[in-house]
Structure formats: structure tokens, C-alpha cells
Amino acid sequence: MDDSYDVIVIGAGFAGLTAARELSLRGRSVVVLEARDRIGGRTWTDVRFGRPLEMGGTWVHWLQPHTWSEITRYGLDVEPSPGSEEVYWIAGGQVHKGTPAEFDALIERGMDRLAEDSREFFEMPYEPLRHRGLDAIDHESVVDYFGRLDLDPTEREVTTGVWAEHFNAPAEVSGLAQAMRWCAAASGDWRLLHEATSGYRLGTGTAALASAMAEDGDAEFRLRTVVTAVRQEDGRATATTADGKRYTARRIVCTLPLNVLGSIDFQPGLPAAKLAASAERTASQGLKTWIRVRGHIAPFTAYAPDDHALTFVRPEYTVDGDTVLVAFGTRASDLDPTDADGVARALRCWRDDLEVVDVTGHDWMRDTFSRETWPMQRPGQLTRYLAALREPHGGVHFAGSDIAGGWAGFIDGAIESGLHAARHVETALRTG
Numbered sequence: 001m002d003d004s005y006d007v008i009v010i011g012a013g014f015a016g017l018t019a020a021r022e023l024s025l026r027g028r029s030v031v032v033l034e035a036r037d038r039i040g041g042r043t044w045t046d047v048r049f050g051r052p053l054e055m056g057g058t059w060v061h062w063l064q065p066h067t068w069s070e071i072t073r074y075g076l077d078v079e080p081s082p083g084s085e086e087v088y089w090i091a092g093g094q095v096h097k098g099t100p101a102e103f104d105a106l107i108e109r110g111m112d113r114l115a116e117d118s119r120e121f122f123e124m125p126y127e128p129l130r131h132r133g134l135d136a137i138d139h140e141s142v143v144d145y146f147g148r149l150d151l152d153p154t155e156r157e158v159t160t161g162v163w164a165e166h167f168n169a170p171a172e173v174s175g176l177a178q179a180m181r182w183c184a185a186a187s188g189d190w191r192l193l194h195e196a197t198s199g200y201r202l203g204t205g206t207a208a209l210a211s212a213m214a215e216d217g218d219a220e221f222r223l224r225t226v227v228t229a230v231r232q233e234d235g236r237a238t239a240t241t242a243d244g245k246r247y248t249a250r251r252i253v254c255t256l257p258l259n260v261l262g263s264i265d266f267q268p269g270l271p272a273a274k275l276a277a278s279a280e281r282t283a284s285q286g287l288k289t290w291i292r293v294r295g296h297i298a299p300f301t302a303y304a305p306d307d308h309a310l311t312f313v314r315p316e317y318t319v320d321g322d323t324v325l326v327a328f329g330t331r332a333s334d335l336d337p338t339d340a341d342g343v344a345r346a347l348r349c350w351r352d353d354l355e356v357v358d359v360t361g362h363d364w365m366r367d368t369f370s371r372e373t374w375p376m377q378r379p380g381q382l383t384r385y386l387a388a389l390r391e392p393h394g395g396v397h398f399a400g401s402d403i404a405g406g407w408a409g410f411i412d413g414a415i416e417s418g419l420h421a422a423r424h425v426e427t428a429l430r431t432g
């Protein structure tokens with residue numbers, strides 16, 4: 001006998017948690033099939049170095065309306081990340097050091113121009129396909145864009161490097177349109193964008209928000225349940241799992257990260273555009289690592305161009321007198337986030353006075369259930385694929401931060417898309 005429901009949700013990341021809660025609170029029978037042994041997807045609060053650390057998504061902001069609404073709903077604490085007293089950057093192969101104001105002055109001209117242009121193309125950030133002239137910019141990368149602005153070589157190199165860091169990807173595959181979408185979501189204010197993307201974190205971790213959402217609804221959760229196939233016939237959809245079990249429902253909400261969408265065998269098969277987008281992969285291909293260094297380190301931030309193994313680092317916490325740094329790099333293929341020697345070598349591009357005690361992290365690129373970090377588009381992917389990726393496939397609806405409207409790539413985008421999917425599914429169930 002198959003287990004039968006109104007709705008099957010595939011994936012218990014924030015998109016799946018949102019859709020499952022919304023539909024179950026409307027009285028629908030919902031089962032969530034999640035491959036991992038935990039909920040939260042690409043957010044994961046785990047105890048490392050003796051304290052909770054975020055392996056994935058971390059920062060939240062009141063500028064991200066869907067996330068903030070959930071924070072209000074569950075009464076969660078938000079705390080600031082430490083600020084910076086000094087900034088290191090690399091330009092022309094040399095390390096430079098200055099105040100945050102000096103660094104901002106270096107990127108200001110490029111960022112101001114990008115932010116200004118973003119308002120033209122993405123005046124309504126939650127409707128990213130609204131502007132009719134997107135073809136004019138969507139084929140460009142951030143390298144193309146900053147290359148054609150009137151910037152001096154240092155400004156160009158540093159500003160392009162900042163965007164590679166934002167994309168968690170090499171700059172040449174980082175799509176200009178997506179960079180503009182980030183700026184537009186922050187209403188064209190790039191300083192506010194920086195605050196919104198790395199200024200504030202959940203005091204009790206992203207896990208607290210995920211748990212609150214899961215407990216609020218009435219959905220059943222099946223963990224360690226890998227969906228391998230989805231069949232649709234006679235108005236019902238069946239999900240088959242790796243252990244051979246079958247679940248049927250009138251509707252399915254599929255929240256798989258784009259890069260693993262092709263891992264499920266859909267019958268009838270997915271349209272060519274969805275498969276092409278999944279095969280082409282997102283731009284993001286980087287890493288996040290946590291580095292414990294000996295003793296107290298004064299707050300700093302460091303940036304490097306994308307030909308360095310790490311492109312960003314800054315202190316986040318202290319543990320037993322040591323400092324815990326968070327760092328990012330644009331190529332997980334070049335640096336394992338748990339390789340202490342490799343990470344220590346990479347850190348030395350800025351400073352050789354830091355003694356690395358330990359490193360930890362999670363390799364999302366090698367993770368079978370993500371194969372990407374935060375979803376970011378390559379040049380051309382917005383206009384080629386976004387509309388097609390959002391289309392339902394018969395009774396299967398799609399959600400996820402990869403296909404969100406506003407803060408695509410963020411927790412906010414996952415929640416936004418989960419709300420859209422729940423609304424469409426509820427309408428279909430009522431009228432179908």
C-alpha cells in the first residue's frame with residue numbers, strides 16, 4: 001500500500017518547511033520527504049570548537065521581509081556580528097591595509113554605479129523579469145561590467161573581487177544581472193546590502209528558526225528519505241524513495257537545489273529548459289570555513305581577488321581565549337574547508353601572524369543533496385531559465401531559493417518561494 005497525502009514536499013530546507021507549514025495549517029495532509037538526517041537544508045547549526053557554528057546560511061536582516069516576518073512570528077533573538085577596525089585587501093599582487101572608510105572609498109565608484117543601474121533594471125526586485133531590456137545586461141559577468149566602467153585598475157580589481165566573494169564563485173561566471181538584483185533588493189544602497197548580507201545573525205542559530213517552523217505546522221517529516229523518482233498519472237503523483245517506499249499525493253512541492261534537480265527521475269520527464277538549467281549549474285562553487293586562531297585578534301576584514309584560495313575572512317566569535325574566524329573562497333575544488341594546512345596557507349596571503357589551531361566546515365559542493373552553496377546565477381541564466389524553472393510540471397510545483405524573486409540565494413528567497421508554492425498548490429487543490 002502507498003502512503004497517501006494531499007501534498008508531498010520534497011526537501012526540508014526553508015522552502016520546504018514554509019510550504020509544509022502553510023499547507024498543513026490549511027488542513028491539508030502533508031508529508032515532507034527529506035534526504036538528510038536533519039531539517040534545515042543549506043542552513044545547519046552544528047556544534048564545532050565547542051560552540052554552535054553555522055555551516056551554511058547565517059546572516060539575516062530586517063530588509064529581508066520574509067525572513068524577518070518569521071523572526072517576529074517565533075520571537076527569535078537577532079545579534080550583530082562584530083564590526084571591523086581595519087581592512088586588508090590585495091591589489092596588484094600587494095597586501096594593503098586601511099580603515100573600513102578607506103576600503104569603502106576604493107569600491108565606491110564601481111558600487112555606486114552598479115547600485116544606480118540596478119534600480120533601472122530591477123525597480124521592483126521581487127519581479128526580476130519585469131524589465132523588457134534585460135537582454136542588454138544578462139549576458140554580462142561582473143568582470144565585463146567593471147571592465148567597461150571608467151575605474152582605475154585597483155578599483156576594478158578590488159570591486160570585482162568583492163563581487164566574486166558575494167557570488168562564492170569566480171568573477172567571470174558571476175552574472176551581472178544577479179549582482180544588480182542583490183543591489184536592487186537593498187533599494188540601490190550597497191552599504192545597506194553589505195549590512196543585510198553579513199551584519200546580523202540569529203542568536204540561537206538558524207536551527208531554532210527551522211525547528212520553530214517545523215513544529216508549528218502539522219506535517220509529517222520523514223528524514224533519511226531520499227526521493228529517487230516521481231511519476232504522474234491519473235491526476236496523482238507518486239514519489240518513490242531509495243528504500244523502495246512509495247508516497248502518493250494530489251500535488252508535490254519539489255524544493256531541490258537546482259544543481260541536483262536532475263538527480264530525480266521524473267515521468268513524464270522534466271522540460272528541456274529545467275534540465276538544461278540544472279546541467280549548466282549555478283555560478284556558486286565556493287566554500288565556507290571556520291578557522292580557530294590562537295588568542296584574541298582585533299576585529300578586521302580581509303578581501304582578496306578570486307585567484308586566491310580564500311577571498312574573505314573576519315573574526316566572528318571567541319572560544320576559550322581563541323578567536324574564531326569565518327572565511328569564504330570561490331573554488332571548493334581548490335580548497336577543502338576542513339584542510340587545516342591548506343586553509344592556514346590561504347590565510348597567510350593577508351597575515352602571517354595568525355596561528356591556526358583548527359579549522360572546520362562543510363563541503364556543500366561535494367554534498368550529494370546540494371552540489372552548490374548559496375544559489376547565484378551565471379550570465380544569461382536569468383532570462384534563459386528563471387521563468388521556465390518556476391513553471392509547474394503537471395501536479396509538481398517548484399520552490400527554493402534558486403528560483404526566488406527578491407532575495408534569491410538567501411533564506412528569505414527560500415521562504416518567499418515556499419509561500420508562493422503553497423498558495424498555488426492550495427488553489428489547485430481547491431479548484432482541481
Ligand SMILES: Cc1cc2nc3c(=O)[nH]c(=O)nc-3n(C[C@H](O)[C@H](O)[C@H](O)COP(=O)(O)OP(=O)(O)OC[C@H]3O[C@@H](n4cnc5c(N)ncnc54)[C@H](O)[C@@H]3O)c2cc1C
Nearest residue numbers: 011013014015035041042056057058059227400401410411
Ligand atoms: C555556505 C552557505 C552560506 C550561506 N549564507 C547565507 C546567509 O548568510 N544568509 C542567507 O540568507 N542565506 C545564506 N545562504 C543561502 C541559504 O542558506 C539558502 O539559500 C537556503 O537555505 C536554501 O533553502 P532551500 O529550501 O531553497 O534549499 P535547501 O536548503 O538546499 O533545501 C533543499 C532540501 O532538499 C533536500 N534534498 C535534496 N535532494 C533530495 C532528495 N533526492 N530527496 C529528498 N530530499 C532531498 C536537501 O537535503 C535539502 O534539505 C548560505 C548558503 C550556504 C551553503
